[in-house]
Amino acid sequence: MSTDAxxxxxPAPATTFLTPSSWTEPLVMEAxxxxxxxxxxxxxxxxxRFLMARARHHxxxxxxGVDRLFVRLQRLDRRILRANLPxxxxxxxxxxxxxxHLLSPCSVAVFYVFFxxxxxxxxxxxxxxxxPEFLAHARQALMPGGIxxxxxxxxxxxxxxxxxxxxxPAFEPAAIFTPSDEERTDFECHYVGQGHPIHRGxxxxxxxxxxxxxxxxxxxxx
Ligand SMILES: C[S@@+](CC[C@H](N)C(=O)[O-])C[C@H]1O[C@@H](n2cnc3c(N)ncnc32)[C@H](O)[C@@H]1O
Numbered sequence: 001m002s003t004d005a006x007x008x009x010x011p012a013p014a015t016t017f018l019t020p021s022s023w024t025e026p027l028v029m030e031a032x033x034x035x036x037x038x039x040x041x042x043x044x045x046x047x048x049r050f051l052m053a054r055a056r057h058h059x060x061x062x063x064x065g066v067d068r069l070f071v072r073l074q075r076l077d078r079r080i081l082r083a084n085l086p087x088x089x090x091x092x093x094x095x096x097x098x099x100x101h102l103l104s105p106c107s108v109a110v111f112y113v114f115f116x117x118x119x120x121x122x123x124x125x126x127x128x129x130x131x132p133e134f135l136a137h138a139r140q141a142l143m144p145g146g147i148x149x150x151x152x153x154x155x156x157x158x159x160x161x162x163x164x165x166x167x168x169p170a171f172e173p174a175a176i177f178t179p180s181d182e183e184r185t186d187f188e189c190h191y192v193g194q195g196h197p198i199h200r201g202x203x204x205x206x207x208x209x210x211x212x213x214x215x216x217x218x219x220x221x222x
Contacts (some may be wrong), residue, residue: 016081018064018089018090018091020102023101029062032089034086038060039107041064041099041108042063042112043099043129044113044115044117045065045073047076047186048072048076050188052085053180053183055080055085055087056085061109062087062089063087064088064091065088065089073092095116095134096129096133099134099137100140103141105140108141112148114150114151115185116152118154118156128160130164132168139168139171139205142205146205148171149200149202151177151185151199152198152199153198161201162201174202177200
């Protein structure tokens with residue numbers, strides 16, 4: 001019997017971490033995911049409770065979790081491998097860097113930014129993710145009609161975020177994403193348990209900067 005027979009199944013990956021061949025050029029998503037389908041990106045995905053649930057229930061979409069904390073992603077990587085989710089991959093890097101440099105223009109259907117670090121002290125506000133520069137990078141990466149969903153328990157940060165979007169004519173308000181119990185992020189579970197109110201926003205890219213017509217509306221989050 002020949003030992004050269006081709007394998008009948010694709011071997012499972014050893015890790016779900018992406019290692020870009022270039023850290024300055026956008027990732028080629030066709031090489032990352034087995035299927036070409038809408039891309040949803042969770043910036044600051046943390047332990048990944050939300051991402052795991054979304055990827056499991058939406059095999060028709062690709063999900064990318066971005067976070068800078070290796071230990072969190074390492075645990076999540078093992079859970080994704082055990083759950084066998086080919087539509088979910090991880091990238092360890094700064095959120096804004098990934099958005100600006102590693103996501104192709106007009107490639108992202110949905111961004112989720114849930115419970116971004118609020119940096120409550122005034123002198124630390126400059127470390128917050130939501131700045132006009134980040135919004136410009138997100139605008140560039142979003143596909144026409146793409147959406148950013150935001151949630152935070154921090155009232156002051158929520159106000160800053162909402163004002164930022166209100167001042168940006170490229171975005172218009174969109175339907176708020178309310179997670180099912182299974183989809184609540186780890187931080188949301190914690191804050192809801194403590195009785196904190198959660199502030200949510202959703203914004204659709206009305207005027208795509210990349211020159212495409214907004215005919216290809218991404219699927220809604222629900
Ligand atoms: C407050 S936690 C929220 C995690 C998750 N979204 C949730 O709701 O459970 C913020 C997460 O963002 C990550 N993070 C903070 N700043 C970041 C940055 N500049 N780039 C990438 N990840 C960042 C942290 O490592 C952490 O996992």
